[in-house]
Amino acid sequence: MRRERLSVLANEELGPYTLLRVRRGGLDPGRPGQFFMLEAPGRLLPRPMSLCLAPRGELAFLIDPIGPGTRALCSLESDDMLSVLGPLGNGFRLDVERPLLVGGGIGIAPLPYLSEALGRPPAVLGFRSAWHAEAAELVPNAQSCVEPTRVTELIPSGMDVLACGPEPMLEAVRRIAPEAQLAWEAPMACGYGACYGCAVEIDGELKRLCVEGPVLCAA
Amino acid sequence: MLLNASGCLDALTAPDVARSLDAFVTKTVTPLPRDGNTPVRIAETDVGMLNSIGLANPGIDRFVTRNLPQLEKLGLPLWVSVGGFETDDYAEICLRLDDHVAVSAIELNVSCPNVEAPVESTTQIVAAARIATRKPLWAKLSPAVPDIAEVARAAEAAGADGLSLVNTLRGLKLDTRTLRPALGPGHGGLSGPALKPIALAAVAACYAATGMPIVGMGGIQTGLDALEFIAAGARHVALGTVLFADPDAPARVRAELHAATEEHGWNSSDDAYAVAHAEPLSVGTTGRESSNE
Numbered sequence: 140m141r142r143e144r145l146s147v148l149a150n151e152e153l154g155p156y157t158l159l160r161v162r163r164g165g166l167d168p169g170r171p172g173q174f175f176m177l178e179a180p181g182r183l184l185p186r187p188m189s190l191c192l193a194p195r196g197e198l199a200f201l202i203d204p205i206g207p208g209t210r211a212l213c214s215l216e217s218d219d220m221l222s223v224l225g226p227l228g229n230g231f232r233l234d235v236e237r238p239l240l241v242g243g244g245i246g247i248a249p250l251p252y253l254s255e256a257l258g259r260p261p262a263v264l265g266f267r268s269a270w271h272a273e274a275a276e277l278v279p280n281a282q283s284c285v286e287p288t289r290v291t292e293l294i295p296s297g298m299d300v301l302a303c304g305p306e307p308m309l310e311a312v313r314r315i316a317p318e319a320q321l322a323w324e325a326p327m328a329c330g331y332g333a334c335y336g337c338a339v340e341i342d343g344e345l346k347r348l349c350v351e352g353p354v355l356c357a358a
Numbered sequence: 359m360l361l362n363a364s365g366c367l368d369a370l371t372a373p374d375v376a377r378s379l380d381a382f383v384t385k386t387v388t389p390l391p392r393d394g395n396t397p398v399r400i401a402e403t404d405v406g407m408l409n410s411i412g413l414a415n416p417g418i419d420r421f422v423t424r425n426l427p428q429l430e431k432l433g434l435p436l437w438v439s440v441g442g443f444e445t446d447d448y449a450e451i452c453l454r455l456d457d458h459v460a461v462s463a464i465e466l467n468v469s470c471p472n473v474e475a476p477v478e479s480t481t482q483i484v485a486a487a488r489i490a491t492r493k494p495l496w497a498k499l500s501p502a503v504p505d506i507a508e509v510a511r512a513a514e515a516a517g518a519d520g521l522s523l524v525n526t527l528r529g530l531k532l533d534t535r536t537l538r539p540a541l542g543p544g545h546g547g548l549s550g551p552a553l554k555p556i557a558l559a560a561v562a563a564c565y566a567a568t569g570m571p572i573v574g575m576g577g578i579q580t581g582l583d584a585l586e587f588i589a590a591g592a593r594h595v596a597l598g599t600v601l602f603a604d605p606d607a608p609a610r611v612r613a614e615l616h617a618a619t620e621e622h623g624w625n626s627s628d629d630a631y632a633v634a635h636a637e638p639l640s641v642g643t644t645g646r647e648s649s650n651e
Contacts, residue, residue: 140372140374140605142604142605142606178603182402183402183406183407183550183551183599183603184402184407184599184602184603185603207404208402222604224605325397325398326398326399326400326401327400328400328402328407328409328599328602328603329601329602329603329605331371331372331375331605332368332371332372333366333367333368333371333372333375333601333602333605334365334366334400334409334411334602335365335368335385335394335399335411335414336399336400336409336411337397337399337400338394338397338399338411338414339397340396340397345393345394345414350371
Protein backbone atom coordinates (compact mmCIF):
# COMPACT_ATOMS: atom_id res chain seq x y z
CA MET A 140 0.00 0.00 0.00
CA ARG A 141 1.63 3.17 -1.17
CA ARG A 142 0.51 6.80 -1.15
CA GLU A 143 2.14 9.51 -3.26
CA ARG A 144 1.47 13.07 -4.28
CA LEU A 145 1.05 13.10 -8.04
CA SER A 146 0.68 15.95 -10.52
CA VAL A 147 -2.22 16.31 -12.91
CA LEU A 148 -1.37 16.03 -16.61
CA ALA A 149 -4.82 16.82 -18.00
CA ASN A 150 -8.54 16.63 -17.38
CA GLU A 151 -10.42 15.68 -20.57
CA GLU A 152 -14.18 15.77 -21.00
CA LEU A 153 -15.95 12.73 -22.48
CA GLY A 154 -19.69 13.31 -22.59
CA PRO A 155 -20.72 14.09 -19.00
CA TYR A 156 -17.60 12.36 -17.65
CA THR A 157 -14.03 13.54 -17.15
CA LEU A 158 -10.87 11.54 -17.79
CA LEU A 159 -8.39 12.63 -15.10
CA ARG A 160 -4.83 11.89 -16.19
CA VAL A 161 -2.07 12.07 -13.57
CA ARG A 162 1.64 11.32 -13.54
CA ARG A 163 2.21 7.80 -12.24
CA GLY A 164 5.16 8.58 -9.96
CA GLY A 165 6.29 5.44 -8.15
CA LEU A 166 2.82 3.89 -7.98
CA ASP A 167 2.13 0.50 -9.51
CA PRO A 168 -0.93 0.53 -11.80
CA GLY A 169 -2.00 -2.84 -10.39
CA ARG A 170 -4.45 -5.29 -11.96
CA PRO A 171 -7.55 -4.27 -13.89
CA GLY A 172 -10.45 -3.82 -11.48
CA GLN A 173 -8.24 -2.65 -8.63
CA PHE A 174 -8.76 0.91 -7.46
CA PHE A 175 -7.04 3.96 -5.99
CA MET A 176 -8.12 6.45 -3.34
CA LEU A 177 -7.89 9.95 -4.84
CA GLU A 178 -7.65 13.00 -2.61
CA ALA A 179 -10.63 15.21 -3.41
CA PRO A 180 -9.44 18.79 -2.95
CA GLY A 181 -11.25 20.57 -0.13
CA ARG A 182 -13.01 17.42 1.09
CA LEU A 183 -12.36 15.36 4.21
CA LEU A 184 -12.33 11.95 2.56
CA PRO A 185 -10.68 10.66 -0.61
CA ARG A 186 -12.75 9.04 -3.37
CA PRO A 187 -12.29 5.48 -4.67
CA MET A 188 -11.69 5.25 -8.43
CA SER A 189 -10.83 2.17 -10.46
CA LEU A 190 -7.99 2.60 -12.89
CA CYS A 191 -9.28 3.33 -16.41
CA LEU A 192 -6.07 3.45 -18.40
CA ALA A 193 -2.37 3.06 -17.69
CA PRO A 194 -0.35 4.62 -20.50
CA ARG A 195 3.41 4.74 -19.86
CA GLY A 196 4.16 6.99 -16.88
CA GLU A 197 0.47 7.80 -16.33
CA LEU A 198 -2.61 6.73 -14.43
CA ALA A 199 -6.01 7.75 -15.82
CA PHE A 200 -9.37 7.71 -14.04
CA LEU A 201 -12.85 8.17 -15.53
CA ILE A 202 -14.93 10.30 -13.18
CA ASP A 203 -18.64 11.16 -13.10
CA PRO A 204 -19.08 14.54 -11.37
CA ILE A 205 -22.06 13.63 -9.20
CA GLY A 206 -21.09 15.20 -5.85
CA PRO A 207 -18.74 17.71 -4.24
CA GLY A 208 -15.76 15.32 -4.20
CA THR A 209 -16.02 14.11 -7.77
CA ARG A 210 -16.73 17.69 -8.96
CA ALA A 211 -13.54 18.84 -7.20
CA LEU A 212 -11.59 16.08 -8.96
CA CYS A 213 -13.06 17.05 -12.33
CA SER A 214 -12.06 20.69 -11.71
CA LEU A 215 -8.37 19.91 -11.26
CA GLU A 216 -6.05 21.55 -13.74
CA SER A 217 -2.66 20.63 -15.19
CA ASP A 218 0.13 20.68 -12.58
CA ASP A 219 -2.32 20.61 -9.64
CA MET A 220 -1.19 18.04 -7.07
CA LEU A 221 -3.22 15.35 -5.35
CA SER A 222 -2.45 12.43 -3.05
CA VAL A 223 -3.18 9.00 -4.48
CA LEU A 224 -3.20 5.71 -2.53
CA GLY A 225 -3.12 2.35 -4.22
CA PRO A 226 -3.52 0.03 -5.98
CA LEU A 227 -6.13 -1.46 -3.62
CA GLY A 228 -8.52 -4.41 -3.49
CA ASN A 229 -8.95 -7.45 -5.69
CA GLY A 230 -9.07 -7.00 -9.45
CA PHE A 231 -10.50 -9.21 -12.19
CA ARG A 232 -9.13 -12.72 -12.74
CA LEU A 233 -7.62 -12.74 -16.22
CA ASP A 234 -7.56 -16.55 -16.72
CA VAL A 235 -10.74 -16.58 -18.84
CA GLU A 236 -11.18 -18.32 -22.21
CA ARG A 237 -13.94 -16.34 -23.93
CA PRO A 238 -13.98 -12.93 -22.26
CA LEU A 239 -16.87 -10.52 -22.74
CA LEU A 240 -16.70 -7.13 -21.04
CA VAL A 241 -20.03 -5.68 -19.86
CA GLY A 242 -20.30 -2.09 -18.67
CA GLY A 243 -23.05 0.29 -17.63
CA GLY A 244 -22.66 4.07 -17.38
CA ILE A 245 -19.69 5.19 -15.28
CA GLY A 246 -19.18 1.47 -14.62
CA ILE A 247 -17.23 1.29 -17.86
CA ALA A 248 -14.36 2.99 -15.95
CA PRO A 249 -12.19 -0.13 -15.39
CA LEU A 250 -12.93 -1.70 -18.81
CA PRO A 251 -10.37 0.10 -21.03
CA TYR A 252 -7.46 -1.14 -18.85
CA LEU A 253 -9.09 -4.57 -18.58
CA SER A 254 -9.51 -4.69 -22.37
CA GLU A 255 -5.80 -4.04 -22.90
CA ALA A 256 -4.88 -6.78 -20.42
CA LEU A 257 -7.15 -9.33 -22.15
CA GLY A 258 -6.09 -8.47 -25.73
CA ARG A 259 -9.09 -6.32 -26.66
CA PRO A 260 -11.96 -8.80 -26.33
CA PRO A 261 -15.55 -7.91 -27.39
CA ALA A 262 -17.46 -5.57 -25.09
CA VAL A 263 -21.09 -4.48 -24.67
CA LEU A 264 -21.90 -1.17 -23.01
CA GLY A 265 -25.14 0.46 -21.89
CA PHE A 266 -25.72 4.15 -21.31
CA ARG A 267 -28.50 6.50 -20.21
CA SER A 268 -28.18 8.72 -23.29
CA ALA A 269 -26.18 9.28 -26.46
CA TRP A 270 -24.26 11.97 -24.59
CA HIS A 271 -23.19 9.49 -21.90
CA ALA A 272 -22.33 6.98 -24.65
CA GLU A 273 -19.56 9.27 -25.91
CA ALA A 274 -17.34 7.57 -23.31
CA ALA A 275 -17.69 4.28 -25.23
CA GLU A 276 -14.80 5.38 -27.45
CA LEU A 277 -12.44 4.42 -24.58
CA VAL A 278 -13.33 0.71 -24.90
CA PRO A 279 -12.05 -1.15 -28.00
CA ASN A 280 -14.37 -3.55 -29.88
CA ALA A 281 -17.42 -2.27 -28.02
CA GLN A 282 -21.06 -2.40 -29.04
CA SER A 283 -23.11 0.28 -27.26
CA CYS A 284 -26.76 0.73 -26.53
CA VAL A 285 -28.78 3.54 -25.02
CA GLU A 286 -31.88 3.30 -22.80
CA PRO A 287 -34.52 1.93 -23.15
CA THR A 288 -32.40 -0.88 -24.65
CA ARG A 289 -30.67 -2.72 -21.81
CA VAL A 290 -27.08 -3.91 -22.05
CA THR A 291 -28.10 -7.35 -20.80
CA GLU A 292 -30.01 -7.82 -24.09
CA LEU A 293 -26.64 -7.71 -25.90
CA ILE A 294 -24.98 -10.51 -23.91
CA PRO A 295 -24.56 -13.70 -25.99
CA SER A 296 -24.44 -17.06 -24.20
CA GLY A 297 -21.29 -19.07 -23.57
CA MET A 298 -19.06 -16.11 -22.74
CA ASP A 299 -16.91 -15.44 -19.65
CA VAL A 300 -18.49 -12.23 -18.45
CA LEU A 301 -16.51 -9.52 -16.63
CA ALA A 302 -18.85 -6.69 -15.65
CA CYS A 303 -18.98 -3.35 -13.90
CA GLY A 304 -21.98 -1.08 -13.55
CA PRO A 305 -24.87 -0.07 -11.32
CA GLU A 306 -26.22 -2.67 -8.89
CA PRO A 307 -29.43 -3.49 -10.81
CA MET A 308 -27.34 -4.13 -13.92
CA LEU A 309 -24.97 -6.42 -12.03
CA GLU A 310 -27.94 -8.32 -10.56
CA ALA A 311 -29.37 -8.74 -14.07
CA VAL A 312 -25.99 -9.84 -15.46
CA ARG A 313 -25.59 -12.57 -12.91
CA ARG A 314 -29.06 -13.93 -13.66
CA ILE A 315 -27.87 -14.42 -17.26
CA ALA A 316 -24.26 -15.38 -16.45
CA PRO A 317 -24.06 -16.93 -12.97
CA GLU A 318 -20.28 -17.36 -13.18
CA ALA A 319 -19.63 -13.71 -14.07
CA GLN A 320 -16.95 -11.66 -12.33
CA LEU A 321 -18.67 -8.51 -11.08
CA ALA A 322 -17.07 -5.26 -9.88
CA TRP A 323 -19.27 -3.70 -7.17
CA GLU A 324 -19.37 -0.21 -5.76
CA ALA A 325 -20.07 1.27 -2.32
CA PRO A 326 -19.24 4.50 -0.49
CA MET A 327 -15.83 4.04 1.10
CA ALA A 328 -13.99 6.17 3.65
CA CYS A 329 -10.57 4.52 3.62
CA GLY A 330 -10.20 1.91 0.86
CA TYR A 331 -7.86 -0.27 2.92
CA GLY A 332 -10.09 -2.19 5.31
CA ALA A 333 -10.06 0.22 8.24
CA CYS A 334 -13.53 1.75 8.34
CA TYR A 335 -15.90 -1.16 7.55
CA GLY A 336 -18.00 1.42 5.72
CA CYS A 337 -18.09 -0.36 2.37
CA ALA A 338 -19.56 -3.61 3.64
CA VAL A 339 -22.33 -4.72 1.28
CA GLU A 340 -24.68 -7.61 1.64
CA ILE A 341 -24.17 -10.14 -1.12
CA ASP A 342 -26.06 -13.42 -0.92
CA GLY A 343 -26.85 -12.75 2.73
CA GLU A 344 -23.25 -12.11 3.72
CA LEU A 345 -21.61 -8.77 4.46
CA LYS A 346 -18.35 -8.26 2.58
CA ARG A 347 -15.86 -5.39 2.78
CA LEU A 348 -15.66 -4.36 -0.87
CA CYS A 349 -12.29 -2.68 -0.50
CA VAL A 350 -10.58 -5.84 0.78
CA GLU A 351 -12.68 -8.78 -0.42
CA GLY A 352 -13.76 -6.91 -3.56
CA PRO A 353 -14.45 -4.80 -5.45
CA VAL A 354 -14.47 -7.71 -7.94
CA LEU A 355 -16.46 -10.66 -6.63
CA CYS A 356 -17.47 -13.80 -8.43
CA ALA A 357 -21.25 -13.94 -8.83
CA ALA A 358 -21.60 -17.65 -8.14
CA MET B 359 1.59 8.16 23.17
CA LEU B 360 -0.14 8.11 19.79
CA LEU B 361 -3.02 5.66 19.34
CA ASN B 362 -5.86 5.04 16.92
CA ALA B 363 -9.44 5.69 17.87
CA SER B 364 -11.36 2.44 18.26
CA GLY B 365 -13.02 1.35 15.03
CA CYS B 366 -10.77 3.46 12.83
CA LEU B 367 -8.15 0.84 11.95
CA ASP B 368 -7.95 -2.90 11.35
CA ALA B 369 -4.43 -3.89 12.43
CA LEU B 370 -4.67 -7.28 10.73
CA THR B 371 -5.56 -5.76 7.35
CA ALA B 372 -3.13 -2.85 7.67
CA PRO B 373 -0.32 -3.98 10.02
CA ASP B 374 2.12 -1.31 8.83
CA VAL B 375 -0.27 1.47 9.79
CA ALA B 376 -0.81 -0.15 13.21
CA ARG B 377 2.95 -0.40 13.75
CA SER B 378 3.30 3.33 13.15
CA LEU B 379 1.29 3.87 16.36
CA ASP B 380 2.47 3.41 19.97
CA ALA B 381 -0.47 1.15 20.78
CA PHE B 382 -3.35 -0.35 18.83
CA VAL B 383 -6.96 -0.03 19.99
CA THR B 384 -9.28 -2.73 18.64
CA LYS B 385 -12.78 -2.29 17.31
CA THR B 386 -15.32 -2.70 20.07
CA VAL B 387 -15.83 -6.34 21.04
CA THR B 388 -19.26 -7.45 22.26
CA PRO B 389 -20.30 -10.77 23.86
CA LEU B 390 -21.92 -12.11 20.68
CA PRO B 391 -20.85 -11.67 17.04
CA ARG B 392 -22.49 -8.75 15.22
CA ASP B 393 -22.77 -8.22 11.46
CA GLY B 394 -23.29 -4.51 11.98
CA ASN B 395 -25.79 -2.21 10.36
CA THR B 396 -27.40 -2.23 6.94
CA PRO B 397 -25.46 -0.34 4.26
CA VAL B 398 -25.04 2.57 3.47
CA ARG B 399 -22.77 2.87 6.52
CA ILE B 400 -20.72 6.01 5.91
CA ALA B 401 -21.32 9.47 4.50
CA GLU B 402 -19.19 12.57 4.23
CA THR B 403 -20.57 15.94 5.31
CA ASP B 404 -19.09 19.40 4.81
CA VAL B 405 -17.58 19.36 8.30
CA GLY B 406 -16.98 15.72 9.11
CA MET B 407 -18.04 12.18 8.51
CA LEU B 408 -20.99 10.11 9.65
CA ASN B 409 -20.70 6.41 10.32
CA SER B 410 -23.18 3.80 11.31
CA ILE B 411 -21.16 0.60 11.31
CA GLY B 412 -23.17 -0.88 14.19
CA LEU B 413 -20.35 -2.43 16.24
CA ALA B 414 -19.61 -5.13 13.63
CA ASN B 415 -17.29 -7.59 15.41
CA PRO B 416 -16.65 -11.33 15.72
CA GLY B 417 -17.83 -11.58 19.35
CA ILE B 418 -15.60 -12.33 22.36
CA ASP B 419 -15.21 -16.10 21.69
CA ARG B 420 -13.82 -15.71 18.19
CA PHE B 421 -11.94 -12.57 19.18
CA VAL B 422 -10.02 -14.47 21.86
CA THR B 423 -9.39 -17.62 19.82
CA ARG B 424 -8.82 -16.13 16.37
CA ASN B 425 -8.03 -12.38 16.44
CA LEU B 426 -6.03 -12.05 19.65
CA PRO B 427 -3.28 -14.56 18.71
CA GLN B 428 -2.81 -12.74 15.39
CA LEU B 429 -2.81 -9.31 17.05
CA GLU B 430 -0.20 -10.49 19.56
CA LYS B 431 2.19 -11.14 16.70
CA LEU B 432 2.21 -7.42 15.84
CA GLY B 433 4.32 -6.83 18.92
CA LEU B 434 2.35 -3.69 19.83
CA PRO B 435 0.71 -2.79 23.13
CA LEU B 436 -2.89 -3.80 22.65
CA TRP B 437 -5.94 -1.99 23.99
CA VAL B 438 -9.19 -3.88 23.64
CA SER B 439 -12.36 -1.83 23.31
CA VAL B 440 -15.23 -3.51 25.15
CA GLY B 441 -18.90 -2.88 24.53
CA GLY B 442 -22.22 -4.30 25.58
CA PHE B 443 -25.88 -3.73 26.20
CA GLU B 444 -25.99 -4.73 29.88
CA THR B 445 -23.56 -4.15 32.71
CA ASP B 446 -22.92 -7.91 32.82
CA ASP B 447 -21.72 -7.84 29.20
CA TYR B 448 -18.80 -5.59 30.12
CA ALA B 449 -17.90 -7.63 33.19
CA GLU B 450 -18.02 -10.89 31.22
CA ILE B 451 -15.67 -9.65 28.51
CA CYS B 452 -13.25 -8.06 30.98
CA LEU B 453 -13.07 -11.36 32.83
CA ARG B 454 -12.32 -13.18 29.56
CA LEU B 455 -9.51 -10.74 28.74
CA ASP B 456 -7.96 -10.60 32.20
CA ASP B 457 -5.67 -13.61 31.71
CA HIS B 458 -4.32 -12.48 28.35
CA VAL B 459 -0.90 -10.94 28.82
CA ALA B 460 -1.02 -9.38 25.36
CA VAL B 461 -3.88 -7.10 26.41
CA SER B 462 -2.26 -4.08 28.02
CA ALA B 463 -5.42 -2.05 28.64
CA ILE B 464 -9.19 -2.19 28.29
CA GLU B 465 -11.25 0.68 26.96
CA LEU B 466 -14.87 0.58 28.10
CA ASN B 467 -17.13 1.88 25.36
CA VAL B 468 -19.70 3.35 27.75
CA SER B 469 -20.66 6.16 25.41
CA CYS B 470 -23.96 5.00 24.00
CA PRO B 471 -25.80 8.30 23.52
CA ASN B 472 -29.15 6.63 24.21
CA VAL B 473 -28.36 6.12 27.84
CA GLU B 474 -30.65 8.39 29.82
CA ALA B 475 -28.70 8.26 33.04
CA PRO B 476 -25.03 8.54 32.05
CA VAL B 477 -23.66 8.98 35.56
CA GLU B 478 -25.43 5.93 36.99
CA SER B 479 -24.74 3.66 34.01
CA THR B 480 -21.06 4.70 33.86
CA THR B 481 -20.69 3.98 37.56
CA GLN B 482 -22.28 0.54 37.19
CA ILE B 483 -20.28 -0.47 34.12
CA VAL B 484 -16.91 0.72 35.42
CA ALA B 485 -17.49 -0.81 38.86
CA ALA B 486 -18.47 -4.17 37.31
CA ALA B 487 -15.44 -4.12 35.02
CA ARG B 488 -13.17 -3.17 37.94
CA ILE B 489 -14.18 -6.31 39.80
CA ALA B 490 -13.60 -8.45 36.69
CA THR B 491 -10.09 -7.34 35.76
CA ARG B 492 -6.83 -5.94 37.10
CA LYS B 493 -5.97 -4.40 33.74
CA PRO B 494 -5.93 -0.62 33.35
CA LEU B 495 -9.46 0.57 32.54
CA TRP B 496 -10.10 3.55 30.32
CA ALA B 497 -13.67 4.81 30.18
CA LYS B 498 -14.62 6.19 26.76
CA LEU B 499 -17.24 8.86 27.24
CA SER B 500 -19.78 10.54 25.03
CA PRO B 501 -19.84 14.33 24.84
CA ALA B 502 -23.63 14.18 24.45
CA VAL B 503 -24.35 14.58 28.15
CA PRO B 504 -25.33 17.64 30.18
CA ASP B 505 -22.10 17.59 32.25
CA ILE B 506 -19.27 15.35 31.10
CA ALA B 507 -17.11 16.27 34.12
CA GLU B 508 -19.73 14.70 36.37
CA VAL B 509 -19.56 11.47 34.33
CA ALA B 510 -15.75 11.59 34.52
CA ARG B 511 -15.86 11.88 38.32
CA ALA B 512 -18.25 8.92 38.44
CA ALA B 513 -15.86 6.84 36.29
CA GLU B 514 -12.97 7.75 38.58
CA ALA B 515 -14.91 6.93 41.74
CA ALA B 516 -15.91 3.55 40.26
CA GLY B 517 -12.28 2.62 39.64
CA ALA B 518 -11.35 3.76 36.13
CA ASP B 519 -7.66 4.47 35.54
CA GLY B 520 -8.16 6.91 32.68
CA LEU B 521 -10.60 8.49 30.26
CA SER B 522 -10.89 8.31 26.48
CA LEU B 523 -12.46 11.53 25.19
CA VAL B 524 -14.57 11.65 23.13
CA ASN B 525 -16.80 9.32 21.17
CA THR B 526 -18.79 10.54 18.17
CA LEU B 527 -21.93 12.69 18.35
CA ARG B 528 -25.17 11.71 16.69
CA GLY B 529 -25.71 13.33 13.29
CA LEU B 530 -27.97 13.05 10.27
CA LYS B 531 -27.37 13.60 6.58
CA LEU B 532 -30.08 13.59 3.95
CA ASP B 533 -29.60 12.68 0.32
CA THR B 534 -30.39 16.06 -1.25
CA ARG B 535 -32.08 14.40 -4.23
CA THR B 536 -34.43 12.03 -2.38
CA LEU B 537 -34.49 13.89 0.98
CA ARG B 538 -34.18 10.53 2.69
CA PRO B 539 -31.37 9.64 5.16
CA ALA B 540 -28.04 9.03 3.39
CA LEU B 541 -27.18 6.24 5.84
CA GLY B 542 -29.03 2.93 5.85
CA PRO B 543 -29.96 3.05 9.56
CA GLY B 544 -30.82 6.77 9.41
CA HIS B 545 -28.52 8.66 11.77
CA GLY B 546 -24.85 8.01 12.48
CA GLY B 547 -21.89 9.11 14.59
CA LEU B 548 -20.28 12.39 13.56
CA SER B 549 -16.48 12.44 13.59
CA GLY B 550 -13.77 14.58 12.04
CA PRO B 551 -13.03 18.32 12.30
CA ALA B 552 -16.54 19.22 13.50
CA LEU B 553 -15.90 17.23 16.66
CA LYS B 554 -12.62 18.90 17.62
CA PRO B 555 -13.82 21.92 19.65
CA ILE B 556 -16.36 19.72 21.45
CA ALA B 557 -13.68 17.15 22.27
CA LEU B 558 -11.25 19.84 23.45
CA ALA B 559 -13.87 21.26 25.78
CA ALA B 560 -14.54 17.77 27.15
CA VAL B 561 -10.83 17.10 27.71
CA ALA B 562 -10.35 20.43 29.48
CA ALA B 563 -13.43 19.93 31.68
CA CYS B 564 -12.55 16.35 32.65
CA TYR B 565 -8.91 17.21 33.33
CA ALA B 566 -9.99 20.07 35.56
CA ALA B 567 -12.51 17.87 37.36
CA THR B 568 -10.38 14.77 37.90
CA GLY B 569 -6.77 15.22 36.80
CA MET B 570 -7.00 11.69 35.40
CA PRO B 571 -4.87 10.51 32.46
CA ILE B 572 -6.83 11.23 29.27
CA VAL B 573 -6.60 9.97 25.69
CA GLY B 574 -7.79 12.94 23.65
CA MET B 575 -9.44 12.40 20.29
CA GLY B 576 -11.91 14.03 17.96
CA GLY B 577 -10.95 15.67 14.68
CA ILE B 578 -7.18 15.56 15.13
CA GLN B 579 -5.67 16.02 11.68
CA THR B 580 -2.31 17.66 12.37
CA GLY B 581 0.43 17.76 14.97
CA LEU B 582 -0.79 21.19 16.04
CA ASP B 583 -4.25 19.72 16.70
CA ALA B 584 -2.57 17.05 18.84
CA LEU B 585 -0.65 19.73 20.75
CA GLU B 586 -3.91 21.52 21.53
CA PHE B 587 -5.33 18.34 23.07
CA ILE B 588 -2.19 17.85 25.15
CA ALA B 589 -2.36 21.45 26.31
CA ALA B 590 -6.02 20.97 27.23
CA GLY B 591 -5.07 18.04 29.46
CA ALA B 592 -4.68 14.93 27.28
CA ARG B 593 -1.79 12.63 28.27
CA HIS B 594 -2.17 10.73 25.01
CA VAL B 595 -3.84 11.44 21.66
CA ALA B 596 -5.66 9.19 19.21
CA LEU B 597 -6.27 9.49 15.48
CA GLY B 598 -9.61 8.53 13.97
CA THR B 599 -11.14 9.84 10.78
CA VAL B 600 -7.81 11.21 9.52
CA LEU B 601 -6.55 7.61 9.23
CA PHE B 602 -9.19 6.96 6.58
CA ALA B 603 -7.94 9.79 4.42
CA ASP B 604 -4.26 9.26 5.11
CA PRO B 605 -2.78 5.98 6.39
CA ASP B 606 0.55 7.81 6.72
CA ALA B 607 -1.02 10.23 9.22
CA PRO B 608 0.65 8.78 12.36
CA ALA B 609 4.18 9.52 11.11
CA ARG B 610 3.14 12.92 9.80
CA VAL B 611 1.28 13.97 12.97
CA ARG B 612 4.25 12.82 15.07
CA ALA B 613 6.69 14.90 13.01
CA GLU B 614 4.39 17.93 13.08
CA LEU B 615 3.89 17.58 16.83
CA HIS B 616 7.64 17.44 17.31
CA ALA B 617 8.11 20.58 15.19
CA ALA B 618 5.30 22.44 16.97
CA THR B 619 6.78 21.48 20.34
CA GLU B 620 10.20 22.80 19.33
CA GLU B 621 8.64 26.00 18.09
CA HIS B 622 7.35 26.62 21.59
CA GLY B 623 10.85 26.05 22.97
CA TRP B 624 9.94 22.79 24.70
CA ASN B 625 12.04 19.62 24.73
CA SER B 626 9.07 17.31 24.54
CA SER B 627 5.31 17.49 24.16
CA ASP B 628 5.12 16.40 27.83
CA ASP B 629 6.08 19.99 28.63
CA ALA B 630 2.84 21.12 27.01
CA TYR B 631 0.72 18.85 29.19
CA ALA B 632 -2.26 20.79 30.57
CA VAL B 633 -0.61 24.19 30.08
CA ALA B 634 -4.01 25.55 29.06
CA HIS B 635 -4.95 25.25 32.72
CA ALA B 636 -2.11 27.42 33.95
CA GLU B 637 -3.26 30.70 35.53
CA PRO B 638 -4.26 33.04 34.13
CA LEU B 639 -6.26 31.08 31.54
CA SER B 640 -6.25 33.62 28.76
CA VAL B 641 -5.38 33.85 25.10
CA GLY B 642 -1.76 34.88 24.71
CA THR B 643 -0.43 32.92 27.65
CA THR B 644 2.31 30.87 26.11
CA GLY B 645 3.46 27.57 27.45
CA ARG B 646 6.98 28.86 28.01
CA GLU B 647 5.85 31.61 30.33
CA SER B 648 3.65 29.33 32.36
CA SER B 649 6.29 26.60 32.62
CA ASN B 650 8.76 29.19 33.92
CA GLU B 651 6.44 30.34 36.66
